[in-house]
Amino acid sequence: MESKTSTKLANLLQSCIDKKAHLAGKLLHAHILRTGLFFIDTFLSNRLLEFYSKCGNMNSSRRVFDKMPRKDIYSWNAILGAYCKANKLEDAHAVFVQMPERNTVSWNTLISALARSGFEKNALNAYYEMNWEGFMPTHFTLASVFSACGALVDVECGRGCHGIAIKIGLDKNMYVGNALLCMYTKCRLMGDAIKAFEDIPEPNEVSFTAMMGGLAETDEVEEALKMFMLMHRSRICIDSVSLSAVLGVCAREGCGESGLHDQCDRFSCNVHGQQVHGLTLKLGFERDLHLSNSMLDMYAKNGDMESSEMIFANMPDVSVVSWNVMIAGYGQRYQSQKAIEYLQRMQYSGFKPDEVTNINMLAACVKSGDIETGRKIFDSMSCPSLSSWNAILSGYFQDGNHKEAIKLFREMQFRHVQPDRTTFAIILSSCAGMGLLEGGKQVHAASQRASSHMDIYVASGLIGMYSKCGNTEMAKLIFDRMTELDTVCWNSMMAGFSLNSLDKEAFIFFEEMRKKGIYPTQFSYATVLSCCAKLSSLSQGRQVHGQIEKDGYINDVFVGSALIDMYSKCGYVDGARQFFDMMSCKNTVTWNEMIYGYAQNGRGDEAVRLYEDMIKSGQRPDGITFVAVLTACSHSGLVDEGIEIFNSMQLEHGVEPLLDHYTCIIDSLGRAGRFCEAEALLDKMPYKDDPIIWEVLLSSCRVHANVSLARRAAEELFRLDPHNSASYVLLANIYASLGRWDDARAVRELMSDKQVIKNPGYSWTEHKNGMQAFMVDDNLRMVDDEVEAVDAGTSCLNR
Template sequence: MESKAVFTHLANLLQFCIDKKAHLSGKILHGYIFRNGLSADTFLSNRLIKFYSKCGDTSTARHLFDKMPLKNIFSWHAMLDGYCKASKLKDAHEVFAAMPERNTVSWNTLISALVRSGFEREALDVYHLMNLEGFMPTNFTLASVFSACGAFVDVDCGRECHGVAIKIGLDKNVFVANALLCMYAKCRGIDDAIQAFGDLSIPNEVSFTAMMGILAESGRVEEAFSMFRTMHRTGIRIDSVSLSSVMGVCAKDGSGEFGITSESYGFPSNMHGQQIHGLTVKLGFERDLHLINSLLDMYAKKGDMTSAAVFFNNLPETSVVSWNIMIGGYGQKHDIEKALDYMQRMLYQGFEPDDVTYINMLVACIKSGDIEIGRRIFDRMLCPSLSSWNAIISGYSQSENHIDAIKLFREMQFREVPPDRTTLSIVLSSCAGMGLLEGGKQLHAASIRALFHMDIYLASGLIGLYSKCHKIEMAKCIFNKMPELDIACWNSMIAGLSLNSLDKEAFSLFKQMLGKGLLSTQFSYAIILSCCANLSSLSQGRQIHAQIAKDGYMNDVFVGSALINMYAKCGDVDGAREFFDEMPFRNIVTWNEMIHGYAQNGRGEEAVSIYEDMIESGEEPDAIAFVAVLTACSHSGLVDMGIEIFNSMKLKHGVDPLVDHYTCIIDALGRAGRFHEAEALIDRMPYKDDPIIWEVLLSSCRVHANVSLGRIAAEELFRLDPQNSAPYVLLGNIYSSLGRWEEAKVVRKLMSDKQVSKNPGYSWAEPKNRMEVDLNDDYRMMVDEFEAANL
């Protein structure tokens, strides 16, 4: 009896050492057990193995295990559990394979360890083996398996396991059901999740919280709030986790489609958030730091930085997370000064910035367009993370400073920081922007080495690169070899075909995309409308317009701008204006398209009128707007109005005139025969070596038979662009029109001596929705121009 009491006392002492991880005390007990010859006892040895495993000393635990004369299933489980908790999965596999007998606990221990360590596929393989050996899964098994399916985004396997849960009656188990909901959330199986939630007889706070997250992520914000209200009304305990989750829902609320927010209906955009804030105070969670940060994040994501600042300044305590939220919030508002101010205050109060702080600051600088400050912040970082590298490279790429983006990428390689798919995609975009084909090919090779070449995200970037470098066959090859394609890949390929003047192929591919059941995006419609415009196919453009209305994109400002461009280029400028007047939202692109549409169709006065309406609406014209309105003035003979608008560019709107603006004004003056003013403008402009300027002037000289100025313009073009046939044709035509045949022959001979050839012309028509092109390979225009000279 006394011996049994000693055993019980020793076992209790060992359990105490296990619970408290009392390593030294446990070793003393081990010494006592060894000295008193009790080491052969299986029960005490199992406790010792568990103790050493809990203290992280698996080598001693394994030594004890190997020395045990008699092992039972608990001995094997103790060793297996020790290796699993220490994440020594290779050793765990060895122990598992050597077990003389296994039960459900053995399988569960290994499966859960694999899931915890990120080996989800291996965990699923072990689960399938468990089924083959005839073991029935428990609630712990299924919870781990659902977690693996979610992490691996394997919804088919998840549904199969869901069926198993129903078959063995575990689908009603709250523990299993909650894991099932989380799995469907990660796999975007919103309908499956709703059905699984409905099957729960008694959902708990975890079930409701999971469903709120699923609905919010799917954009069904009101349903997520309804779920929270149901949870509240049914008396289910609301904890800080539930409140933090619903706060995430509040952050998404009101960011409606097409720019429509809850404020449009007279409610504050963060109304729900304010209500949950009040509930937080009522339930006494106002000092919970995690929840406080969720509240702060909600105000910041809603763009209500005034409320966020008031709330932040009254916090009883803050953390690095709190400061990061404020810096990130001001960054999203493009307020770089406030973001810098909060970072300085953070440092002053003794908080050490982390990687998130620097990334938020970098994003703030990039969004504010201040890449120089962003670079200074980046250079201060001793060991920038991959996210920091991606942020600063992206900043350079977005600001079209592609050379520095590529230089930084090279520096990143020298520092042996391995790129991810985001890095490669950003740098591919810069290579495409520069037309740097060789650099893009090297990145393609790097993506193959890093096993990213079948990545959908990267594939769209590669298609874009080869398309912009006019290697459309290579782009097609990548597109056709992808085992799976998302909407971004389809859009990239359609855009690439259009960019390479293959608009009919682009249209055909768009139809294929719709046939496969993919839903078009705003970008898809903008591209295909551009194709219709390039093909001057009004009938197909109207069909796309009808589809846009059906899909609910009529209020999208970018799609609307593309529609205006399509109608105007197809000659239906009144249809473009009708749609323009109906648009609820407009931006500078929309106004520019409408002005340009009138300009293209020779309706200059209306173009000037809508330009004036744009200024009156408060929209500031940009360089493109001035090109459009000056073109309209030029084509409609509104010379004085054009000069007035040109002079107002810098004085009233702060826009420096570019070569295109000078070209428009010189064209207007030349068409009107005001050559002295045109010459004076050319003398003082900074773009004297641009061939387009001289070609425009020469064309006007041909109309007005201005031989002296025409000869000067032609000579400048011979110098600047010697292989361009236009100046020879135009100068020769000036001489021909005046009967100066000998001089016309001299020009033609000069053209022949320099081996300058004229590209063939073409004509097109659109009978019954198809394009027919007639190439004129016989230099018909050239013969017409010089027919008189051949007499």
């Protein structure tokens, strides 16, 4: 009779468990206590434990467990499972330790809870202890362990468990196979992931979704899309999770991060996303909020905000995520006002902005150059995240406000916010921008305290900072101490040498980089070509050109522009033009380099013709274009052409004339002896207090023996730049050429009184062993910079 009653009560309790009927279950509990069955029927007691656990009532579960006179292994596993389900891991661990005996279920429950709650290392330690106690892992064990290995990117442990799975015959299990596949994708080992995928007898939607996500994360977007197509063809059930995953792939396929692609590019990027959108409607998932947010994100990242707007307007329900996606999308397209509009609408609709909203708004303002609004948003945050600090610091850096960036970094330290590699890289760039060596040293010390100074990203920033502040020795020391170096570090060191006129050292460094098997990038080639140009070493430049062709960078616009500059500065302007004509893709920089190449080599007519070709091609000239073509006009005596181009700058092309443009025109007029026009332009131009203008004019006065204007120009220079020897020497030479020796002596005496020293000039020559530099001293002897007191002629012959 008791057995029938127990069975009936157990069935009623099971019904309460299934329906989570808390009140009915409590009534049954009271009845069981009255009948006395609780103290004699362990099965019923275990059912009560399970019931309270299912209803989330841990206190009652624990009371039932503590009052049970006879506890079996199921009772201990039930209370352990209840604590794990409630995420009370300390209590769970205490129960686990007290268990008189454990079975595989006990270990699986604990390992699964630890892995699920972010305690992956503890989960692996528990797994090792389980093995040591002789328990065989099950498919549940291995799935949890693979999950922990993936989160920790612990490939060694993952491979070891993979071997065990094969050994005990669980490698073909669907649950284990999917977990193994996810582990390899999280470790970015796509070759192993593909092999694991192929080993699953019948892959399901989880298998395909994991593969799509892994391929997308490793930028194999086309392969990820092919995986979705295979899933579709294989008639695998496509759910909202799969669709959301493939929309994430389509978002990566787009090139909308810059927000600058044209209508044709946008259509191309959206094709696959639109197809998935159509499939979503066909399968009836259009009301799924998570999927709709993925759709919004896909269109926004592809730069198609019109489609995002349409989807957003037709969504039956929206969430904070929906608003955040729209704000981020407009931020990517540099439309901070639209982002602000969506923020206001979000608040008006009753949604409270979260941290992601603030970060997206901040990023939108920074990208749009609206630093003032960005700072207001930042200041309104009660506790800005590290991402927010980095965003506003980046904004000040991009805006060129290095002083404010450094000030904000100091405040960040006072607030005890721990900087990361991005923070250090930004602030080191600001220190470099200001030439602030002492500040850079302090940031270096802070990076050492944070143990970030050996990070490649930070090291590259340190090398750049020390180089730009003129301390190449320290930059080289940091480089030499690095245990791991990437191309960026090599490039930073090369650029540092070049920046400090150590072009020979930069070229040697480039050769060493190649010997060590580091593949040069576009930046590497542009830097070394700049060094060849500054050294006027055509032979070395040609060698680099050959290597560029071999490495496949010949069609790169950045490298191509550097090649044109190198050939032009080495005097081989026809070679530069030949390469220019061969280039399939040209930008403004490319045109500028070629025009400037003609200007440097005194071929003004060809420079002007090329400038006209540039206008006809539809390429828009910028300020540098006009400096190049005006320089060409000045050097070739094309005064009227230069004036015509100068006058067209603002009227036809919307480019405001700056100091360099005025300098070119003053130089052009001065060379032609048209001093009245030059003085008229001087009197109305906005750059009267710049010494460059007066120096150019003084040089022209010497050629045409215009003493009165030369005197005015020299007096302005004495006022603006009293320690520059050029103005004194030029004026003295003008007086001397006219036989006015007393005036020339007076200028020399003035130079002596002000302790102005004329620096010696340098020349160099190229020979089979490299470049040789010479200094011309006052006795007109040429002195080798490496071997003193060697006659120039003998030096060249010996080499």
